Amino acid sequence: MIDFYSIYAQYSTVIKAILILVTGLVASKLISSVSGNIATAKLGSHIGGITRNVVFYVLILATIISVLAEFDINLTGVLAAAGIMGIVIGFAAQTSVSNIISGFFLIADKPFEIGEAIEIDGQAGYVLDIGLLSTRIRTFDNRYMRIPNSTVANTRIINISRYEIRRLDIPVGIAYKENIQKAVEKIDSVLKSNENILMEPEPMIIITKFGESSIDIEARVWIQRSKLFDVRSELIMGIKAAFDEAGIEIPFPHRTVYFGDDKKVEIKGK
Amino acid sequence: MENIEIDAALKLDFFGKEYLFERLDPFAVNITTATSHSIAGLSGRLSLEMKKDFYDIPYLIKFKDVLHISQKSQIKFFLKLPLVTKLFLKSNEKSIEVDRHFEYRRNAWHGQVNRGALCVYADAQIKFDLPFETQDALVPLRILNRGDAAREIKKIVIDPHNLSLYKGDNGLFTNKVYIYVLSLDEFNVEYGTQTTTKAINPHHLIDRKMSVTRTVITRFDRYGIARELGL
Numbered sequence: 001m002i003d004f005y006s007i008y009a010q011y012s013t014v015i016k017a018i019l020i021l022v023t024g025l026v027a028s029k030l031i032s033s034v035s036g037n038i039a040t041a042k043l044g045s046h047i048g049g050i051t052r053n054v055v056f057y058v059l060i061l062a063t064i065i066s067v068l069a070e071f072d073i074n075l076t077g078v079l080a081a082a083g084i085m086g087i088v089i090g091f092a093a094q095t096s097v098s099n100i101i102s103g104f105f106l107i108a109d110k111p112f113e114i115g116e117a118i119e120i121d122g123q124a125g126y127v128l129d130i131g132l133l134s135t136r137i138r139t140f141d142n143r144y145m146r147i148p149n150s151t152v153a154n155t156r157i158i159n160i161s162r163y164e165i166r167r168l169d170i171p172v173g174i175a176y177k178e179n180i181q182k183a184v185e186k187i188d189s190v191l192k193s194n195e196n197i198l199m200e201p202e203p204m205i206i207i208t209k210f211g212e213s214s215i216d217i218e219a220r221v222w223i224q225r226s227k228l229f230d231v232r233s234e235l236i237m238g239i240k241a242a243f244d245e246a247g248i249e250i251p252f253p254h255r256t257v258y259f260g261d262d263k264k265v266e267i268k269g270k
Numbered sequence: 271m272e273n274i275e276i277d278a279a280l281k282l283d284f285f286g287k288e289y290l291f292e293r294l295d296p297f298a299v300n301i302t303t304a305t306s307h308s309i310a311g312l313s314g315r316l317s318l319e320m321k322k323d324f325y326d327i328p329y330l331i332k333f334k335d336v337l338h339i340s341q342k343s344q345i346k347f348f349l350k351l352p353l354v355t356k357l358f359l360k361s362n363e364k365s366i367e368v369d370r371h372f373e374y375r376r377n378a379w380h381g382q383v384n385r386g387a388l389c390v391y392a393d394a395q396i397k398f399d400l401p402f403e404t405q406d407a408l409v410p411l412r413i414l415n416r417g418d419a420a421r422e423i424k425k426i427v428i429d430p431h432n433l434s435l436y437k438g439d440n441g442l443f444t445n446k447v448y449i450y451v452l453s454l455d456e457f458n459v460e461y462g463t464q465t466t467t468k469a470i471n472p473h474h475l476i477d478r479k480m481s482v483t484r485t486v487i488t489r490f491d492r493y494g495i496a497r498e499l500g501l
């Protein structure tokens with residue numbers, strides 16, 4: 001007859017350790033999954049995934065420590081070694097840790113989301129992924145760009161696609177001799193004839209300043225974001241054609257250099 | 271509605287665009303315009319049909335003259351509402367949309383620039399007594415001021431999802447629309463379930479897409495920018 005008691009007495013430590021290990025593994029999986037799902041529902045899939053992993057590994061670590069304690073392994077030395085290792089790794093992985101923390105801030109702050117178009121560090125493109133260490137972008141000219149999260153967090157970001165409409169400013173200058181009212185009317189007729197310009201908010205034409213070589217005018221129109229390039233080209237072409245037709249001069253910079261009282265040389269150029 | 275016979279061609283003028291439909295065999299139709307060419311796969315008895323429809327996006331209609339409404343009074347009139355004309359190639363069971371014509375192509379933004387909706391823009395054309403003749407629809411519109419002060423209205427927003435379209439002997443009509451002026455530049459819109467009694471023998475063409483009538487409250491701030499207060 002099998003004596004279960006003596007077996008248990010002989011192998012109790014091992015059995016307890018196995019039980020702790022199995023229970024710990026199952027509990028880790030379960031708790032990490034639940035917490036991951038909750039975080040996903042409330043904060044999005046990125047934070048959900050990170051939460052799931054962090055909770056899982058912390059619980060696994062706690063399980064391993066508990067198993068080792070069953071075998072009366074003195075954890076003081078292990079923990080001390082782990083502490084020293086932690087400091088060493090901390091110094092070595094300073095940049096990575098900085099990137100990870102920045103990644104958390106990016107995910108929480110949401111200056112952009114996957115799929116949005118952004119301009120960052122002088123480069124513009126679509127966000128492919130926001131990872132723990134880096135943000136990956138496909139630039140508009142189809143290049144793959146990886147930017148460390150710490151750089152992203154400390155750089156000015158322009159989110160190009162956050163809003164559906166945007167304002168387009170078209171500056172143009174007219175010669176000082178020209179009639180400003182006539183020029184404004186010509187620009188107005190170009191704006192009115194362009195179907196891509198939104199009627200509300202209403203287009204605006206403002207005289208901005210006395211420029212070096214011209215009276216500066218600016219047309220400000222609201223358009224759908226997706227039509228930016230089309231409208232910009234159409235308006236520049238339209239205003240140029242309307243000014244040409246009306247004989248309104250768009251001047252280029254003039255500079256007059258004097259040599260004494262009588263002699264002078266005029267240099268014309270852009 | 272015009273039929274396309276096998277081994278036959280049919281010419282159609284769709285708002286100045288010349289279409290040529292040629293039945294190649296029992297299963298294919300050649301569609302040619304001055305600038306494009308395509309082949310549609312449809313079998314059976316084929317025909318062409320033009321249908322009127324609402325725009326997919328809300329209408330922002332601006333009055334040329336500001337409407338002043340005195341206290342505890344109302345004003346009612348017919349408002350012209352632009353429609354889209356769609357050209358369909360139809361068989362017994364299926365249909366392919368070949369083209370669509372937009373008379374009004376201008377858009378406007380309704381709401382704050384960072385949060386709002388794209389609308390089709392139209393200048394208001396109104397008539398106070400009898401419905402006028404138009405290819406577009408007429409909205410029987412009533413604006414009511416129940417407040418104690420005179421109010422003014424410069425523009426309104428109408429949601430096509432709350433509109434039904436009726437064809438009468440004297441034109442196309444929508445269901446009745448009521449605008450309640452609440453305070454300065456603030457109003458709400460209610461959509462009725464019936465059309466005007468001025469429509470002669472009306473019958474349904476399009477049912478409204480919203481099953482429950484929605485009330486839209488809109489407020490314009492002093493810069494003329496609208497804010498949605500609830501949908």
